[in-house]
Amino acid sequence: MFIRTERSIKEFIQFYPIIAGLIIIHLVLWLITDFLPFPFGDQLDRWGTGNNFYISQGEYWRLFTSIFLHAGLMHAVFNSFALVLFGPALEQMLGKYKFIFAYIGAGLIGNLATYFLTPTVYYEYVGASGAVYGLFGIYIYMVAFRKHLIDQANSQIIMTIFIIGLVMTFIQPGINIYAHIFGFIGGFALAPLVLSNAQPFSPWRNRRYRDDDSIQFNPNRWKKRRIPKKVYAKILWGFLGILIILGLIGRIF
Secondary structure, three states: OOOOOOOOHHHHHHHOHHHHHHHHHHHHHHHHHHHOHHHHHHHHHHHHOEEHHHHHOOOOOHHHHOOOOOOOHHHHHHHHHHHHHHHHHHHHHHOHHHHHHHHHHHHHHHHHHHHHHOOOOOOEEOOOHHHHHHHHHHHHHHHHHOHHHOOHHHHHHHHHHHHHHHHHHHHOOOOOHHHHHHHHHHHHHHHHHHOOOOOOOOHHHHHHHOOOHHHHOOOOHHHHHOOOHHHHHHHHHHHHHHHHHHHHHHHHO
C-alpha cells in the first residue's frame, strides 16, 4: 500500500489524479504567497488564512481555504510528502469522489474544532494537517474494524507512524493540536461511510491505464522493480527518526 511502484511522475498522476492535484495546489499556492507577496500573495494569504475573529464575522470560507495554504515551503512539502505516502491507496480504494469527501470533511472538522476550542479569538492557522490526519483516521478504522482491507504489515506501519505523529503533535511547537486530533476523529467517523463497497488496494488495478497493457504487460515486472520490503522499512524508519530528531531540536531551541 505504501510502496510506490509507479514508473514515472506521469504515471503517478494518471493513477492518482486527486493526490497529484492536491500537491500541485499546495506548491502553487506556496509559490504565490512566498514569491509574489505583493499584491497577489499578501491578498491571498489575508483572504484564505484561518482566522477565528474573521470567521466569527461571517467569513466561513476560511475554514475551507486554510486547508490548502501553508506556512512556508517545509510545511507544504511535509504535508505533500504525507499525501504521496498515504493518499494513493485510499484514493484507489475509496474512489475519487469519496476520497475528496473524506479529505475535505476531515479538514473542515479539524478547523471547526480549532474555531470553537481555541481560547484566543485572533488565532490563525493554515495547513492540510487536519485532512492528512483524517486519512490516518480512516486507516485506523480499517485496522480496528475492516481488517480484510489492510494486511498485518501495513497495519503495523500505519499504527507506528500514527503513534509517532501523535507524540510529535504535543511536543512540536507551532502545531495546531486541535486540527490534528479532530481531523483524525473526523476521518475515523467518516470511515464507515466512505469505506462502504471498498476493496483492498492492489497495484494490478492500475495497469489498465497503460497503453501497452494488452500487448507487452509482464506480470513479473512488479516484482523486478519493487524495492525489497526490508530496504523500504529501513528507509521509512530512518526518515521517521530524522523527523523525531528535528522535532526535538526544534522543541529545545
